[in-house]
Every structure is written in structure tokens, then in C-alpha cells.
Amino acid sequence: MRDRITAFLVLLPSLLAVGIFVYGFIGQNLWVSLTDWGKDPAQALALHPKLRFLGLENYRELFTGFVDVRFRQSAINLLFFTLFFMAGSLGLGLLLALALDRGPKGEGFFRTVFLFPMALSFVVTGTIWRWLLQPQGGVNVLPTLFGLPPLSFPWLTTREQALVFDWNRLPLYTALVVGLVLLHVAWRAYREGERRRLLWSAASGGVLLLWALTLGQRVHLLPYPEPHGLSLALVGVILAAVWQMSGYTMALYLAGLRGIPVEVLEAAKVDGASEWQTYRHVVFPLLAPITLSAMIVLGHIALKIFDLVFAMAGLDYAPTDVPAIYMYLLAFRGNQFAKGAAIGILLLLLVAVVVIPYLASQLRREVRR
Amino acid sequence: MGRVLLYGFLLLATLFFLLPVYLVVLTALKEPAQITLDTVWRWPSPPYWESFRIAWEAFRPKFQNSLVLALSATCLSALVGALNGYVLAKWPFRGSGLLFALMLFGMFIPYQSVLIPLFHFVKAIGLYGTLSGLVLVHVVYGIPIVTLIFKNYYSEIPDELVEAARIDGAGFFGVFRRVILPLSAPAFVVVAIWQFTQIWNEFLFAVTLTRPESQPITVALAQLAGGEAVKWNLPMAGAILAALPTLLVYILLGRYFLRGLLAGSVKG
Numbered sequence: 001m002r003d004r005i006t007a008f009l010v011l012l013p014s015l016l017a018v019g020i021f022v023y024g025f026i027g028q029n030l031w032v033s034l035t036d037w038g039k040d041p042a043q044a045l046a047l048h049p050k051l052r053f054l055g056l057e058n059y060r061e062l063f064t065g066f067v068d069v070r071f072r073q074s075a076i077n078l079l080f081f082t083l084f085f086m087a088g089s090l091g092l093g094l095l096l097a098l099a100l101d102r103g104p105k106g107e108g109f110f111r112t113v114f115l116f117p118m119a120l121s122f123v124v125t126g127t128i129w130r131w132l133l134q135p136q137g138g139v140n141v142l143p144t145l146f147g148l149p150p151l152s153f154p155w156l157t158t159r160e161q162a163l164v165f166d167w168n169r170l171p172l173y174t175a176l177v178v179g180l181v182l183l184h185v186a187w188r189a190y191r192e193g194e195r196r197r198l199l200w201s202a203a204s205g206g207v208l209l210l211w212a213l214t215l216g217q218r219v220h221l222l223p224y225p226e227p228h229g230l231s232l233a234l235v236g237v238i239l240a241a242v243w244q245m246s247g248y249t250m251a252l253y254l255a256g257l258r259g260i261p262v263e264v265l266e267a268a269k270v271d272g273a274s275e276w277q278t279y280r281h282v283v284f285p286l287l288a289p290i291t292l293s294a295m296i297v298l299g300h301i302a303l304k305i306f307d308l309v310f311a312m313a314g315l316d317y318a319p320t321d322v323p324a325i326y327m328y329l330l331a332f333r334g335n336q337f338a339k340g341a342a343i344g345i346l347l348l349l350l351v352a353v354v355v356i357p358y359l360a361s362q363l364r365r366e367v368r369r
Numbered sequence: 370m371g372r373v374l375l376y377g378f379l380l381l382a383t384l385f386f387l388l389p390v391y392l393v394v395l396t397a398l399k400e401p402a403q404i405t406l407d408t409v410w411r412w413p414s415p416p417y418w419e420s421f422r423i424a425w426e427a428f429r430p431k432f433q434n435s436l437v438l439a440l441s442a443t444c445l446s447a448l449v450g451a452l453n454g455y456v457l458a459k460w461p462f463r464g465s466g467l468l469f470a471l472m473l474f475g476m477f478i479p480y481q482s483v484l485i486p487l488f489h490f491v492k493a494i495g496l497y498g499t500l501s502g503l504v505l506v507h508v509v510y511g512i513p514i515v516t517l518i519f520k521n522y523y524s525e526i527p528d529e530l531v532e533a534a535r536i537d538g539a540g541f542f543g544v545f546r547r548v549i550l551p552l553s554a555p556a557f558v559v560v561a562i563w564q565f566t567q568i569w570n571e572f573l574f575a576v577t578l579t580r581p582e583s584q585p586i587t588v589a590l591a592q593l594a595g596g597e598a599v600k601w602n603l604p605m606a607g608a609i610l611a612a613l614p615t616l617l618v619y620i621l622l623g624r625y626f627l628r629g630l631l632a633g634s635v636k637g
Contacts, residue, residue: 002540003460003540003541004460004462006540006541006542007456007460007462007541008456008462010452010453010455010456010541011452011453011456011457011465011468014449014453014472014512014516015468015472017509017512018471018472018475018509018512018513021475021483021487021506021509021510022474022475022478022483023471024486025482025483025486025487025490026478026482026483028486029482029483029485029486032485032486092382095378095382096382099375099378099379099382100379102375104375104376104379110379110382110383112620112623113383113386113387114382114386115619115623115627116386116616116619116620117386118619119566119612119615119616119618119619119626120570120612120615120616121569121570121571121572121587121611121612121615122570122572123570123572123587123588123590123591123611124570124587124590124608124611124612126591126594127590127591127594127604127605127607127608128389128392128393128605128608129389130594131392131393131396131601131604131605132389132392134406134409136406136407137406137407137409138392138406138409141406141407141409141410142388142410144407145410243385243386243389247386251627300477300479303479304479304480304481306481306572306573307572307573307587307591310572310576310591310595311590311591311594311595314595323481324479324481324573327481327484328481328484328576328577331484331485331488332488332577337485340484340485341485343481344479344481344482344483344484344485345482347479347481347482348478348479348481348482350479351477351478351479355477359477363470
């Protein structure tokens with residue numbers, strides 16, 4: 001019995017620490033995000049600031065307020081960064097793993113080379129790529145070594161945007177995308193004969209699409225059109241992030257490929273499957289769970305990306321802005337603690353949307369075992 | 370044909386990964402006057418080793434900060450993790466599973482969502498701008514991952530060993546010292562490598578909670594490279610200095626590095 005109490009007492013400090021530093025601080029942050037801390041400069045740095053409760057005002061301002069146009073661009077940047085960073089790291093990682101799985105000479109060397117950026121800090125990576133992506137140097141003059149004309153893409157310094165759309169259309173596009181995804185889910189449920197899932201996803205997807213095609217047309221977040229789009233300056237940041245992280249996905253995929261039993265591949269061969277068919281119908285489906293967990297990890301890194309952007313473009317450069325940068329700028333340069341806290345909460349929600357279903361499914365699998 | 374394609378692809382990929390390193394090294398070895406954009410890829414003649422001396426002088430205090438920070442936080446955090454993992458794996462109590470799950474949540478949160486209260490807390494307890502403040506923060510936010518690694522590792526140790534030691538009269542700490550600790554070396558290596566790399570490379574807490582005199586090297590490097598009109602040989606030499614310790618760990622202990630990476634892959 002005494003030992004049991006000792007055991008509990010040993011664990012207690014950690015429980016308290018996590019309780020305060022994680023749950024307590026999240027709670028406090030939520031509270032701060034609902035106040036006006038920082039609106040009044042005199043109160044911002046006071047030892048005991050008097051805070052007024054504002055409700056969701058800070059959140060409303062972020063999405064529809066006049067001053068926070070930079071937050072909206074940063075949110076769009078984050079979306080595109082996450083998409084392309086994930087696609088790039090997964091794609092390159094898979095290609096590298098497939099190549100190494102064929103047992104080339106010097107496999108160990110190649111593996112070491114592809115994985116070493118993982119050991120670096122994002123700050124180091126950012127500093128290196130900032131130099132590589134100088135408009136008149138680095139990567140752009142590389143072709144001249146082979147007698148070709150230099151490239152002229154200005155990388156980080158461009159202010160150009162692609163896929164520009166009006167912020168007011170955002171709810172519409174969101175509803176369309178989510179609706180289509182739900183219909184896809186419904187279609188798969190139909191093929192698997194799961195009636196309840198079919199009904200639910202078809203109904204909710206239908207409602208969303210219907211809304212988008214009728215009432216949704218009239219929703220306006222802002223009284224004026226506000227164009228946002230994919231900042232081309234992000235291309236360089238994405239390149240650097242893929243350089244750093246694709247070794248990691250390679251390691252995951254390689255472990256997965258090595259884990260596929262030889263008999264399975266033999267069986268496919270005996271059945272007369274071509275190499276491509278074997279990959280398409282045997283290998284890739286077996287790698288799907290790895291893709292999922294890699295997506296979770298990469299998505300998680302992408303959502304809170306801060307140091308890489310800081311090192312590559314600094315805090316004050318709007319085209320490569322992401323919410324974490326804007327949050328830091330608001331809270332620790334501008335003392336706008338309430339609005340910064342609101343961005344922190346939004347990031348937490350985004351991560352929760354990604355991570356909680358994943359954790360729940362992992363947990364269920366553990367229980368089933 | 371297939372082989373040619375394979376090696377061609379691998380060669381291209383190797384260039385993609387190593388050309389940046391090549392450029393860093395050759396830029397660091399150039400005299401500032403020699404660094405012009407159209408000749409960036411030309412190897413310096415003669416190499417200007419002075420860059421490293423100047424960078425080392427500029428970065429030495431920050432390098433030491435990083436070393437003190439990473440080493441002390443790693444040791445503390447490994448110790449905490451071993452004890453927690455031992456309790457959770459060998460002395461579970463009612464509700465310990467749930468508490469563990471609640472604890473694990475801490476490694477998924479984006480730290481932006483606690484940064485503002487954390488900043489004010491560290492300030493309030495008088496640790497703002499000190500290395501010990503940063504050590505505390507790293508140890509606390511490291512608890513989930515190190516506890517996870519140790520708990521998983523200790524779950525593999527048969528309970529019979531613990532039982533036998535208890536019958537011999539060993540108590541909670543007796544079992545830990547005589548049975549568990551002697552078997553723990555691999556877990557300690559994995560945790561130490563993981564935490565050392567993470568803490569050495571960390572930036573967000575460091576830039577928020579330190580003053581210039583307690584800055585780790587990552588913050589100093591980001592500020593040097595971000596300054597206008599920098600001579601690029603210095604940030605490049607600085608980047609090499611900042612990368613060296615973790616690269617050494619990776620090259621010397623690559624196998625364990627990978628294991629930590631996969632164990633910690635949920636954290637990212």
C-alpha cells in the first residue's frame with residue numbers, strides 16, 4: 001500500500017504540471033481571447049490589466065473586420081501551404097522509398113542523405129533556403145553553369161498571387177467542398193452497403209450543396225469584395241519544407257514496404273499481375289495506413305509552422321504570412337493579447353479537428369486488440 | 370534500362386538534398402567581398418576560414434546557452450519520463466489510463482494556444498529571460514512524449530521480474546533501481562536523442578521567452594540572417610555551427626535517431 005501511494009506521489013508533479021501548462025493555460029487563453037486585452041494600450045502592459053468581456057468579438061474581427069485583412073490572407077496561405085507541403089512530402093517520400101526498396105547499391109548512403117535534413121532546425125533550413133532563393137543568385141543562376149539562361153522567378157520576393165478569389169465566397173466554397181466530400185463518403189457507403197452511413201452523409205452533403213447553390217449565394221462576410229489567393233512567394237517556403245520533411249515520409253514508407261510479406265508479392269506475381277498492377281492493387285493499399293499517419297504528422301507540423309517562415313521571410317512580410325506569425329506579431333510586438341489568443345484558439349481547433357478523430361480511431365483499434 | 374532510370378532518379382534526388390549543403394559550405398568559406406550573386410556557385414580561392422572564427426566568436430555565448438539548455442532539459446526530462454513511465458507501466462491505479470491519455474493530449478496542442486498565458490506566467494514567477502525558465506518549459510511540455518516512450522518500453526519488461534524483486538523485499542524505488550534502471554539504457558538513449566534534438570532546434574519558446582543574453586543559437590541565427598545587408602558568409606557559418614551538434618547525433622547514432630523519430634512520429 002505504501003508503495004502505491006509513493007507511486008502516485010511520484011506521478012503527481014507531472015500531472016499537476018501538465019494540468020496547469022496544458023489545460024489551465026488553454027482555459028486561460030480561451031478566456032483572454034474573449035476579452036479586450038490589448039485594445040487599450042494603457043491596459044495592455046499593466047501589471048493587473050482590467051479586462052472587459054467582449055464575447056466572440058475578436059473572432060468576428062479576424063474573419064470580417066476591416067483591419068485584419070492580413071489574418072485572412074495568412075489563413076489562405078496556411079491552407080495552400082498545408083496542401084502543397086503534404087502532397088510534396090508524401091509524393092517525394094514515396095518515390096524515394098520505392099527507389100530505395102529496389103535495393104540500389106549504396107542504399108545506406110542514399111538513406112542517410114535523404115534523411116539528414118530531419119536533424120536540422122527549421123531555422124537552419126530557412127536560413128539556407130533564404131540564401132538559395134535570392135532572386136538574382138542561388139537556384140536561379142544554377143542553369144548558367146550549364147550554359148543556359150538564368151531563371152527569373154523572384155521566389156520569396158514576389159507579391160504575385162494565383163487562384164485569386166473573393167473572401168465573401170469562402171463560405172460558399174467551403175460548403176461546396178465539404179458537400180462533395182460527404183457525397184463521396186455516401187457513394188462509398190453505398191458500395192459497402194452501409195445504409196446508415198449512406199443516409200447520413202447523403203442527407204448532410206445534399207443540404208450543404210443545396211444551401212451553397214441557393215441561399216449561400218447571398219452570404220456576405222464583408223460589405224466589399226476582398227481578393228485573396230495563393231501567394232506565389234510561398235512556393236519557396238514549401239520547397240524548403242519538403243526538402244526538410246520528405247526524408248521522414250521516406251523512412252515511414254520504406255519501413256512499410258519492407259514490412260510487406262514476400263508471399264503476398266509472390267502471390268500477385270503468380271496471379272499474373274504486372275508490376276504496375278501489383279503496386280496499384282497490392283502495395284499501395286497496404287501503404288494507406290502509413291499515408292494517413294504521415295498526413296496527420298505533416299498536417300500538424302504545417303498548421304503550426306512558424307520558425308521556417310520566420311527564418312525565410314521574417315515577421316513583417318505579408319505575402320508569406322501564416323497565422324502563427326501573425327499571432328506572434330499581434331501579441332508580442334503589438335501587445336494585442338486578446339486577438340493573439342483568439343488565433344491560438346483557432347489553431348488549436350484546427351489541430352483538434354485533425355488529431356482527435358485519428359486518436360479515437362487508434363484507441364478503438366487498441367481496444368479491439 | 371530500369372536500372373539507369375533508378376540511378377538517374379537517385380542521383381537527381383541526391384543533388385536536390387546536397388546542393389544546398391554545398392552552397393552553404395562554399396559561401397561560408399568566401400571572403401565577404403567575393404560573395405556576389407552571379408558567382409555564388411564558384412568555389413572560393415583561397416578559402417576564407419576567418420568566417421568560422423568570426424561566427425564562432427559571435428555565436429559562442431548563444432551556442433553555450435543552447436548547450437546548457439538542451440543538456441539540462443534533456444537530463445531532467447529523461448528522469449521525469451523514466452519515473453512516470455515506471456509508475457504507469459508497473460504501478461497502475463484506478464484512472465491512471467485516463468490520466469495518461471489526458472497527458473498525451475499535451476503533445477498535440479499547437480503551442481500557440483498556450484503561448485500568451487505561458488509568457489505571462491513565466492514573467493510572473495520571475496523566470497522571463499532566464500535559461501532556467503526555458504528549461505522548465507521544455508521539461509514540462511516534454512512530459513507527454515517522454516512518458517509515452519518510457520511507458521511503452523517498460524510495458525515490455527515482464528511483471529514477474531518486478532514481483533520477484535518485491536518478494537525479496539524491494540519497495541517502489543528499490544525495484545526501480547535494481548530491476549528497471551539496469552534494463553533502461555535503450556529507452557534513455559532514444560529519449561535523450563529525441564529531446565536533445567527537439568530542444569536544440571526549438572525556436573518558438575526560445576524567441577518568446579528569452580532576452581539576448583539567454584538566447585539559444587536558433588534565435589541568434591534567425592536574427593542575424595534576417596538583418597538587412599548581412600554578409601552571407603556569417604549566417605552560413607552560423608548555420609553550420611547551429612546544425613553541427615544535432616547532425617553529429619544523427620550521424621553517430623542514426624539508428625536510435627530513427628527509432629526516436631518513429632516513436633515520436635505522433636508528435637512531429
